[in-house]
Amino acid sequence: MTLSFLEKKKFPRSRKNFNSLASLKGQMKIQQMAFMIVAVFFFFVLVGLFFLEIQFKDIKSGAAQLQKDQAISSLKVIADMPELNYNSRESMMIDEDKLKIISGSFGLDYDLFWPVASVGIYKIYPAFNEIKKCPGLGCNFYEIYNSEQKNVKTYSTYVSICKKMKEYGSVYDRCEVGKLVVGVKIYEE
Amino acid sequence: MKNKGQQEMVGFVLIVVLVMIGMMVFLVISLRDSPENKGSLEVGNILDAIMKHTTECAIVYEPDYDNFEDLFKSCHQGDVCNNLNESACDYLNESLQVVISDLMKSEASVSAYQLDFFVKDDEGQLGLLQISDGNCTGNVNSAQRNVVSNSDSLIIRMKMCN
Numbered sequence: 001m002t003l004s005f006l007e008k009k010k011f012p013r014s015r016k017n018f019n020s021l022a023s024l025k026g027q028m029k030i031q032q033m034a035f036m037i038v039a040v041f042f043f044f045v046l047v048g049l050f051f052l053e054i055q056f057k058d059i060k061s062g063a064a065q066l067q068k069d070q071a072i073s074s075l076k077v078i079a080d081m082p083e084l085n086y087n088s089r090e091s092m093m094i095d096e097d098k099l100k101i102i103s104g105s106f107g108l109d110y111d112l113f114w115p116v117a118s119v120g121i122y123k124i125y126p127a128f129n130e131i132k133k134c135p136g137l138g139c140n141f142y143e144i145y146n147s148e149q150k151n152v153k154t155y156s157t158y159v160s161i162c163k164k165m166k167e168y169g170s171v172y173d174r175c176e177v178g179k180l181v182v183g184v185k186i187y188e189e
Numbered sequence: 190m191k192n193k194g195q196q197e198m199v200g201f202v203l204i205v206v207l208v209m210i211g212m213m214v215f216l217v218i219s220l221r222d223s224p225e226n227k228g229s230l231e232v233g234n235i236l237d238a239i240m241k242h243t244t245e246c247a248i249v250y251e252p253d254y255d256n257f258e259d260l261f262k263s264c265h266q267g268d269v270c271n272n273l274n275e276s277a278c279d280y281l282n283e284s285l286q287v288v289i290s291d292l293m294k295s296e297a298s299v300s301a302y303q304l305d306f307f308v309k310d311d312e313g314q315l316g317l318l319q320i321s322d323g324n325c326t327g328n329v330n331s332a333q334r335n336v337v338s339n340s341d342s343l344i345i346r347m348k349m350c351n
Binding site: 036040043044047050051054061068069072073092093122124125126127157158159160162165167168170172173174175176177178179 | 201204208211212215230231234235237238239241242243251252253254256288290291292294295328
């Protein structure tokens with residue numbers, strides 16, 4: 001009897017306190033878990049972004065390489081034109097005699113022919129410090145066409161510059177390393 | 190209560206450690222040497238232009254001068270440049286070095302290059318010549334050409350580092 005009285009008198013209050021304390025702790029737990037989930041989520045998002053950045057870097061460099069290869073392939077079309085080509089059976093071989101003619105006054109008639117802003121060919125070997133325009137003694141640069149346009153991006157590739165030579169009564173082909181440089185107009189939007 | 194807190198901490202540390210290991214693996218994969226572009230059009234064109242370059246070496250008579258492609262064969266066959274009184278291999282080594290170094294002067298973006306000339310047969314590869322210069326820090330582009338000489342396959346491989 002005394003005990004039940006005591007229970008009735010004392011415990012109802014402390015049970016209420018215990019319940020409110022437990023619910024507070026539960027809320028804290030839920031908040032803690034929510035913060036943890038958000039933190040882990042952001043952490044994984046950052047890791048994902050880092051991963052994507054590196055992946056896209058590879059894609060960008062691949063795209064740049066493909067663009068470069070495409071430009072070089074386009075240069076092959078110019079090098080293999082009958083106006084420049086040395087031997088129709090061989091690709092990327094330029095006839096030096098044709099170069100001499102087309103880079104001279106005869107080339108003015110070809111102004112509307114070239115689908116690009118500029119075309120030039122350098123003799124790479126032996127190395128030079130200053131550019132000497134051909135025709136001339138010790139020249140190293142044949143300027144085939146130059147529209148004098150601004151905003152031009154240049155692409156280049158290596159070619160062979162060949163010519164027929166005569167020594168000791170025999171004719172032979174002499175080829176040297178050259179560089180074909182083509183300028184393409186950049187259209188700004 | 191204390192036990193639960195410890196469990197949570199262990200769980201969190203485990204997640205962090207796992208993510209760190211994952212990132213480390215990923216970094217190692219992404220930072221290891223970038224794969225070599227073996228079919229580079231640019232390097233292929235350079236190699237083609239070099240191979241067609243006419244040298245001063247005439248094996249039989251003047252003016253039947255070898256180009257570098259013929260000179261690689263002559264070197265493999267142990268021929269001598271008659272007009273220069275020099276072995277084809279020695280002349281190849283000297284002249285190729287000069288031509289390539291001049292060629293690279295026009296390529297500002299190239300930090301290093303290497304040209305290998307070797308014979309490939311059933312037993313393996315036998316290196317005959319190697320020309321290289323510079324320290325490679327970037328991407329490697331390469332191309333190779335095969336030349337047949339006396340039923341052997343001669344391989345000329347060029348690598349360029351941008």
